Amino acid sequence: MEQREISRAVIGRLPRYYRYLGELLEAGVERISSSDLSKKMRVTASQIRQDLNNFGGFGQQGYGYNVKYLYTEIGKILGMNREHPIIIIGAGNLGQALANYASFEKSGFILKGLFDVNPRLEGVSIRGIPIRMMDDLEEFLQKNDIEIAILTLPKSKAIEVAELVIENGIKAIWNFAHTDLNLPEDIIVENVHLSDSLMKLSYNISRYNEEHKN
Amino acid sequence: MEQREISRAVIGRLPRYYRYLGELLEAGVERISSSDLSKKMRVTASQIRQDLNNFGGFGQQGYGYNVKYLYTEIGKILGMNREHPIIIIGAGNLGQALANYASFEKSGFILKGLFDVNPRLEGVSIRGIPIRMMDDLEEFLQKNDIEIAILTLPKSKAIEVAELVIENGIKAIWNFAHTDLNLPEDIIVENVHLSDSLMKLSYNISRYNEEHKN
DNA sequence: TAGATTGTTAATCGATTAACAATC
DNA sequence: TAGATTGTTAATCGATTAACAATC
Numbered sequence: 001m002e003q004r005e006i007s008r009a010v011i012g013r014l015p016r017y018y019r020y021l022g023e024l025l026e027a028g029v030e031r032i033s034s035s036d037l038s039k040k041m042r043v044t045a046s047q048i049r050q051d052l053n054n055f056g057g058f059g060q061q062g063y064g065y066n067v068k069y070l071y072t073e074i075g076k077i078l079g080m081n082r083e084h085p086i087i088i089i090g091a092g093n094l095g096q097a098l099a100n101y102a103s104f105e106k107s108g109f110i111l112k113g114l115f116d117v118n119p120r121l122e123g124v125s126i127r128g129i130p131i132r133m134m135d136d137l138e139e140f141l142q143k144n145d146i147e148i149a150i151l152t153l154p155k156s157k158a159i160e161v162a163e164l165v166i167e168n169g170i171k172a173i174w175n176f177a178h179t180d181l182n183l184p185e186d187i188i189v190e191n192v193h194l195s196d197s198l199m200k201l202s203y204n205i206s207r208y209n210e211e212h213k214n
Numbered sequence: 215m216e217q218r219e220i221s222r223a224v225i226g227r228l229p230r231y232y233r234y235l236g237e238l239l240e241a242g243v244e245r246i247s248s249s250d251l252s253k254k255m256r257v258t259a260s261q262i263r264q265d266l267n268n269f270g271g272f273g274q275q276g277y278g279y280n281v282k283y284l285y286t287e288i289g290k291i292l293g294m295n296r297e298h299p300i301i302i303i304g305a306g307n308l309g310q311a312l313a314n315y316a317s318f319e320k321s322g323f324i325l326k327g328l329f330d331v332n333p334r335l336e337g338v339s340i341r342g343i344p345i346r347m348m349d350d351l352e353e354f355l356q357k358n359d360i361e362i363a364i365l366t367l368p369k370s371k372a373i374e375v376a377e378l379v380i381e382n383g384i385k386a387i388w389n390f391a392h393t394d395l396n397l398p399e400d401i402i403v404e405n406v407h408l409s410d411s412l413m414k415l416s417y418n419i420s421r422y423n424e425e426h427k428n
Numbered sequence: 429t430a431g432a433t434t435g436t437t438a439a440t441c442g443a444t445t446a447a448c449a450a451t452c
Numbered sequence: 453t454a455g456a457t458t459g460t461t462a463a464t465c466g467a468t469t470a471a472c473a474a475t476c
Contacts, residue, residue: 007466007467009466009467009468010467011414011417011418012414014413014414014417015407015409015410015411015413015414016394016407016410018413019392019393019407019410033432033433033434034433034434035433042396044468044469044470045433045469046468046469046470046471047467047468047469049433049434049435049436050435050436050467050468050469052435053434053435053436057434057435059433059434059435060433060434060475060476061432061433061434061435061474061475061476062431062432062433062434062475062476063432063433063434063476064432064433064434065434077417077420078413078416078417078420079413079416079417079419079420080413080416082420084416084419092311093307093310093311093314093315094308094311094315096307096311097306097307097308097310097311098408100307101307101308101408103392103409104409104412107409107412107413109412109416147419148415148419171419171422172415172418172419174411174412174415178233178317179233180230182256186422188415188418188419188422190411190412190414190415190418192406192408192411193229193230193233194312194315194406195229195317195318195321196229196230196233197229197388197404197406198318198321198323198388198404199228199229199232199292199293199294199321200225200226200228200229200404201362201386201388201402201404202292202293202294202298202323203225203228203291203292203293204225204386204402204404205293205298205361205362205385205386205402206291206292206293206296208385208400208402221442221443223442223443223444224443247456247457247458248457248458249457258444258445258446259445259457260444260445260446260447261443261444261445263457263458263459263460264443264444264445264459264460266459267458267459267460271458271459273457273458273459274451274452274457274458275450275451275452275456275457275458275459276451276452276455276456276457276458277452277456277457277458278456278457278458279458431476432475432476433474433475433476434473434474434475434476435472435473435474435475436471436472436473436474437470437471437472437473438469438470438471438472439468439469439470439471440467440468440469440470441466441467441468441469442465442466442467442468443464443465443466443467444463444464444465444466445462445463445464445465446461446462446463446464447460447461447462447463448459448460448461448462449458449459449460449461450457450458450459450460451456451457451458451459452455452456452457452458
């Protein structure tokens with residue numbers, strides 16, 4: 001399979017294209033040129049065309065891009081045309097928040113299970129899914145076909161739990177724990193380090209204050 | 215003030231350095247070379263030295279970097295030596311999760327207020343902070359010195375609320391709403407688009423499956 | 429057909445890595 | 453002093469932008 005490697009930078013922009021195209025679609029817009037889209041998204045038209053051409057020629061000279069078609073195609077590239085069975089490990093505030101986030105379900109991320117160590121949560125259900133105890137996790141993974149494990153637990157537990165789930169066949173982890181996981185190469189990890197994000201914000205504030213001091 | 219512009223890429227890596235140095239500090243490590251740190255962090259030693267030298271010479275030839283000193287200095291750069299009064303707007307699951315996240319408080323992000331439109335939440339308190347109604351937001355902002363507004367509300371409301379808070383002096387927004395805010399240049403926005411992150415994960419799974427199909 | 433706009437090549441810009449002299 | 457390791461310059465690599473021929 002010859003397929004040239006797509007750069008991280010490009011992939012990182014795809015969801016944003018998808019979002020804007022979704023909004024255009026909702027607004028009933030039928031076609032858009034790279035130039036018009038570039039104004040909306042505040043990127044260069046050149047970048048849009050380059051990015052899209054990594055995946056094929058979705059446009060048409062003299063016309064632009066058909067919004068619905070492009071939306072669907074980017075959706076396919078992002079795997080939005082498939083279902084993704086997920087479990088959430090760590091049913092604290094954040095885990096529960098994600099479990100309740102219905103719009104993931106709409107995108108095909110189907111919540112199959114919720115796990116926690118806290119015995120007080122045993123039997124509590126969120127959107128019809130009961131919170132199970134961690135002891136049941138291995139058996140659950142063996143009996144169910146789960147694609148993504150979402151880790152919303154303290155960093156002290158995250159690494160061992162990550163190892164446990166990959167021993168039981170999980171290939172992809174969405175990691176909210178405040179640590180890097182250092183897993184084997186073939187495991188797909190996407191980190192959401194909220195405090196890193198907050199620190200970037202704080203850095204920018206500090207710099208802004210520096211600049212406007214005088 | 216001559217200060218050369220620091221690239222986004224560098225800034226994006228600072229919190230990760232800070233995290234690793236914090237761990238080293240906890241582990242009682244006194245000094246570390248760029249080469250040893252590069253192995254731990256899986257980046258090049260060259261990059262570490264380049265990155266740090268954007269801010270000054272923190273190391274010493276023949277010795278490396280003093281962990282505690284470097285940790286403190288990066289902390290200062292990131293504004294971790296100051297307090298940041300924050301409010302959370304949108305006290306749904308995610309807003310409450312963030313409000314309960316005590317480790318932000320330890321980093322100096324002090325929760326001063328919580329707001330929501332839902333009258334059922336009126337008077338409910340989280341960590342001693344009562345949830346207020348949105349009608350009180352403007353007055354609250356005028357009477358209190360708030361640095362950061364955290365937006366954890368639906369995208370339909372996010373844009374207008376963002377405009378409201380900046381009219382009342384807020385300079386920095388941590389945006390969890392599923393939309394871009396398009397605010398004036400001088401407003402500092404850090405976006406956490408969770409579904410974008412999830413789509414990147416999904417993309418990588420799809421590509422992995424493609425590659426291992428045969 | 430003429431105008432518009434893509435797809436794509438070439439030029440530029442920026443970020444990363446390599447190398448090494450400076451120095452602790 | 454010798455060895456280690458930084459700070460920094462130069463070389464490489466990759467990503468973005470500009471330009472334009474192809475084509476709808």
